[in-house]
Amino acid sequence: MIEEVLRSIEAGRRVLQERFEVRQQLKVLESSALQLSYQAVSEAHRGNLSAAEKxxxxxxxxxxxxxSLIERFPDFERSVRTVLQEYAEAAIVVAFMRREKLPSHEALGIPVIPYLCALGDVVGELRRYALNAALHNRLDDAFAALQIMESLYDALLSLTAIYAPEASTLRHKCDVARRLVEDLRSVLVKRGYVA
Incomplete structure (x- = not known):
């Protein structure tokens, strides 16, 4: 009488077990990926670009x-967005410091939303780079970073104006980016680097 229900429960148990195992694997992978992203950015700021690339x-x-794991369970994508975002941020920062073309989300093989959020965070890393460059009298480098910061801010802001409900996280990142751009410009003006 309830054999079909019991079979469905058993099928559900198998799916839940697989989801549990995938979630456990993701936790381990996420931890490693975050650590590697943070280390890559740190190495890049120290000027160890080959170490950052490795x-x-x-x-x-x-x-x-x-x-690959979230392909099986697309609803897990939300839980790994931060990891994908940090990876994209690290890759973009390292490319900038290597004076290479900045990678797209397709080149990195990640979904576009975490990539866009990463661009918002890249502004902070570029500010850090620009301040260091200005301290070492590398004004062209500081200005190059400022120009990219402004371009990223303007481009991301245009998305938040049009797609406000879907881009709430991005809106916050734009607010932070605006402050960082203004702060850097102010520092450069006070030091007489920018008119």
């Missing part, structure tokens, strides 16, 4: 594993 390459494999 960390990114190692992280790329982990990110692929994460993306």
């Amino acid at each position: 960390l990114l390459q190692e992280n790329q494999g982990i990110i692929r594993q994460i993306l």
Whole structure:
């Protein structure tokens, strides 16, 4: 009488077990990926670009594993957005410091929403870079960073104006980016670097 229900319960148990196992795997991978992203940014700011690149390459494999796991359970994508965002941020910062073309979300192989959020955070890392460059009298580098910061801010802000409900996280990042851009410009003006 209830055999079909019991079979459905057993099928549900298998799905729940698989989801549990995937979630456990994701936790381990997320931890490793975050650590590698943070280390890559730190190495880049120290000028150790080859070390930063190696960390990114190692992280790329982990990110692929994460993306493969969430293919099976797309509803897990939300839980790994921060990891994907930090990876994109690290890759963009390292590319900037290597004076390379900044990678797109397609080049990084990640969804576009975490990528857009990463761009908002890149502004803070570029400010850090620009302040360090100005301290060491590398004004062209500081100005290049400021220009990219302004471009990113303007582009991201245009998205939040049009797609406000869908881009609430991005709106906050734009508010922070605006303050960072204004702060950097103010520092450069006070030091006589910008008119």
